[in-house]
Amino acid sequence: MTKQYIFAVDLGGTTTKLAFLTAEGGFVEKWEIPTDISDNGKNIVKNIAKSFQNKVRDLQLSTTDFLGVGMGTPGPVVHGGIISKAVNLGWENYPLKDELEQELSMPAFVGNDANCAALGEMWKGAGNGKSNLVFVTLGTGVGGGVIVNGDIVEGTNGGAGEIGHMSVQLQNGYLCNCGKHGCLETVASATGIVKIALDTLKRYEGNSPLQSILAENGNISAKDIFDHAKEKDEIALEIVDQFANYLGYGLGTLATILNPEAFVIGGGVSKAGTILIETVTKYYNQYAFPPSREDTDILLATLGNDAGVIGAGWLVKKNML
Numbered sequence: 480m481t482k483q484y485i486f487a488v489d490l491g492g493t494t495t496k497l498a499f500l501t502a503e504g505g506f507v508e509k510w511e512i513p514t515d516i517s518d519n520g521k522n523i524v525k526n527i528a529k530s531f532q533n534k535v536r537d538l539q540l541s542t543t544d545f546l547g548v549g550m551g552t553p554g555p556v557v558h559g560g561i562i563s564k565a566v567n568l569g570w571e572n573y574p575l576k577d578e579l580e581q582e583l584s585m586p587a588f589v590g591n592d593a594n595c596a597a598l599g600e601m602w603k604g605a606g607n608g609k610s611n612l613v614f615v616t617l618g619t620g621v622g623g624g625v626i627v628n629g630d631i632v633e634g635t636n637g638g639a640g641e642i643g644h645m646s647v648q649l650q651n652g653y654l655c656n657c658g659k660h661g662c663l664e665t666v667a668s669a670t671g672i673v674k675i676a677l678d679t680l681k682r683y684e685g686n687s688p689l690q691s692i693l694a695e696n697g698n699i700s701a702k703d704i705f706d707h708a709k710e711k712d713e714i715a716l717e718i719v720d721q722f723a724n725y726l727g728y729g730l731g732t733l734a735t736i737l738n739p740e741a742f743v744i745g746g747g748v749s750k751a752g753t754i755l756i757e758t759v760t761k762y763y764n765q766y767a768f769p770p771s772r773e774d775t776d777i778l779l780a781t782l783g784n785d786a787g788v789i790g791a792g793w794l795v796k797k798n799m800l
C-alpha cells in the first residue's frame with residue numbers, strides 16, 4: 480500500500496492541534512490534546528506520539544500509511560529542526576526533529592508556528608496559488624511569515640519575519656515585550672489598538688459610545704472599536720485610522736523590499752473584515768514604493784486556527800512528494 484497520509488501537528492502553549500491530512504492538504508481527521516509543559520516540556524513529544532498511535536488504531540490505519548510528520552512550534556527553529564529557545568515550553572536547544580523521528584518512526588519536518596501558518600495560507604488559504612506572500616497575524620501579539628519563491632525566509636538564526644517588531648513609532652513609542660519601543664505589535668495587536676484607544680479617548684470630553692463602554696466595563700476591546708467604527712462613530716474611526724496608519728506603514732515598507740503577490744492578514748483582529756482592509760490599503764498606498772505595490776493584494780486569511788496545522792503538513796508534502 481502506498482503512503483498517502485500526512486501527520487500534522489501545531490504545538491501551542493496550552494493546546495496541541497493534531498491532524499491527519501491527505502497529500503492534497505484535506506483533513507482526514509482533526510483533534511486536540513492539552514500541552515503538558517511540566518518538566519521543561521519533556522513529555523510533549525511522547526504525548527503526541529501516544530495520541531498518534533491511539534488515533535491510528537481507532538481509524539484502523541497503520542504507521543506505514545504516513546509519508547511523515549510536520550510540526551509547527553513556538554520559538555526559532557535552527558539547523559533544520561532544533562528549537563533554540565521556547566520559553567513557554569521550557570525548551571532550550573531542543574532536538575525536536577530527532578525526537579519526533581525516534582518516537583514516531585517516520586521522517587519529521589519542523590517549522591516555527593507563525594511560519595507554518597503562513598505556509599498553510601499559501602497552500603490552502605487566501606494565498607492559494609501564490610508563492611511570494613507575507614502573512615501577518617494580528618492577535619494578542621503581531622506575528623507573521625515571509626514566503627519568497629514558495630519558501631519561508633528564516634534568516635541567519637531563525638529570526639526573520641518578525642513583522643511585529645518592526646519599529647513603526649519612532650518617537651514616544653509604547654514599550655514592547657521584546658524590550659524595544661514603538662514596535663508594530665504595540666499598536667497593531669488587539670492590545671495595541673486598545674492602547675491607542677485609551678490615549679485617544681483621553682483627548683475627548685463627553686460621552687461617545689466608546690467612553691460609555693469604558694465607563695461601564697472599566698475596559699474596552701478591539702472589537703468594540705471596530706464595531707463602532709463600522710457605525711461611523713467619529714472617535715472609533717480616528718482610532719482605526721491610527722492603527723491602519725501604522726500597519727499600512729509596516730506593510731508598505733515590506734512591499735518596497737519584497738514586492739510580494741499578496742499580504743494575507745489573519746488573527747483575531749482580522750475578523751474586523753472589510754473596514755480593516757480598506758483603511759490599511761489607504762495608508763499602504765501612501766507608503767509602498769509605487770511600482771512594487773501595483774500587483775500586490777491585501778487579503779483576509781481564510782483558514783483561521785487551521786492555518787498552522789495545514790502549514791505543518793505542507794512541510795511534509797514539500798519534502799516527501
Ligand SMILES: [Zn+2]
Pocket residue numbers: 643644655656657658659662664
Ligand atoms: Zn518588539
